[in-house]
Amino acid sequence: MAVLTETPAPVLRAPASPRRRTKRVNRPSAWYLLPAVAFFGVFAAFPLVLVLYLSFTDWSGIGTPGFIGVDNWIRLFQNSAILDATWTTLLLTVLCWATQTPLSILLGVWSAGEQRNRAVLSSLFFLPLLLSTAAIALLYNRLFDPYVGIGRGIEMFRNILGSTSGALTAIVIVVGWQFIPFHTLLYQSAARNIPKSLYDAATVDGAGRWYSFWYVTLPQLKNTIVTSSTIMIVGSLTYFETIFLLTNGGPASSTRTLPLEMYFRSFKQFEFGFASAIASVLVIVATAISLVIVRFSGFAKMRSTLEGL
């Protein structure tokens, strides 16, 4: 590709002959799309179709998957472990949303202020974003360890990973620690885009700080709340690494969500067909949610939040 380093043609020159000009095509052909489409097709879209097919097969991971009809799906709906995992997944999604959203809005609006100390502090707030999910999960796994962790100094954390409700709380804390900075970033740029005149008008009307926040800021953040919540919800349904490395589904199997259940059934118990049925459920739920986003909030809004950075 480096061949094309010739100097650009001079801007002023006689127009090419009409015959040559009509032959010139200045628009790219559809072939420019092909490499990207092929990549996405083979390694992302095709697997989606394949996972649905695999959910109707019996496959141990080696050899050829054998078609067995709807057996996996019947088992799926009769299996109490799957029912528990679904419940855990939904509970986790609700808890994660309910803790992250208010905190992200408050921190985002606060850090959007122009004061110098806010700028310095908010750059510190974003530090968790620099760590990978795996690093964060293992850091907290050691931090919450009853023998070496902060539980030695702070009683409430002593055996947090040892009980069902504790382990679930731990996941909510870790996920919040990791993702609140990201959502704060979204709310920060959205809050900065709120026209100042709206606040001035509210102040003229005698509105205090609380009133301005409730009646000016929050309504103006509506689109961002939709975007951020959808990202949170789709994300929570599919958390894998955090739970895998923090609790490994335990204690017992109390924090096994659907993605973990899928992983254990396939790569540990070699029931790839049955696990594919679980994966299909995840795909269907995530696609349904994504269609709702595209339909109701529009991608244009998400793009503008990205551009604001």
Place this chain on the structure above:
Amino acid sequence: VKTRPNYIAGALSAMWLVIVGVPLYVMVSWALQTRDSFLDRGPLAIPGSITFGNFAEVMDSGFMRYLVNTLIVTVACVALTLVVAIPAAYAIVRSLSWASGATFRVFLVGLAIPAQATIIPLYLIINRMQLYDSLTAVILPTVAFGLPLVVLVLVGALRDVSSELYDAMTVDGAGPFRILWQLVIPVSRGAIAAVGTYTALGAWNQFLFPLVLTQDPSMRVLSLSLTNYKQEFQINVPGMMMAVLLTALPVFVLYLVARRWLIAGLAGMGSK
């Protein structure tokens, strides 16, 4: 004009600073202590003396190998992503073909495909392609799952380019490839840097694909190596913390030198 400082908000943000700060402090402080000192002094104490013994220990247990693997995966993912995504975004914005609109919609819906749900078919596909247990096996799906957001962000940037610029180049007699090289790439530098950073971060932190598509230690990447360090350093927790710290260090350095692109890239990353 506000005169009264907002004490409640200040208190809340100070609290959040503690929540963010303590785990990071613990990570650094443990990593720089010997195991005995960390056990004696308690988890939150300031280290009495600093040691780099943990650093040496982590280095001795294959860290460089995993670092090189991770760098290969990261560089390959960024290069491949840009090579296929830039022409695609250009065609979506400028081509008159029906295929460009269809591709745009495919990537729009593709944004929400959960990678977790495709690991089983990917395992089958990668095995059939005889790529299992290679870095290529990690690179290919990582690129594919990054593409939707990358293409959409590039399309957004290219839509802002006025058509007069394209027309001017056409008058000059430039074909589509020269326009791509001399107009599209230069004007979308900012967006390219942002999506490049986003792709690099995604590849650097990739855990799931290496977990299910590789096996041999010679193909191990950093994020996956952390799980092995957890077992290896079961007793030497400070060693484990040093490993966690070292995997994050390159990103910290990037944060210092290229804060703007990194934040833009991170904004994209969280949306996956």
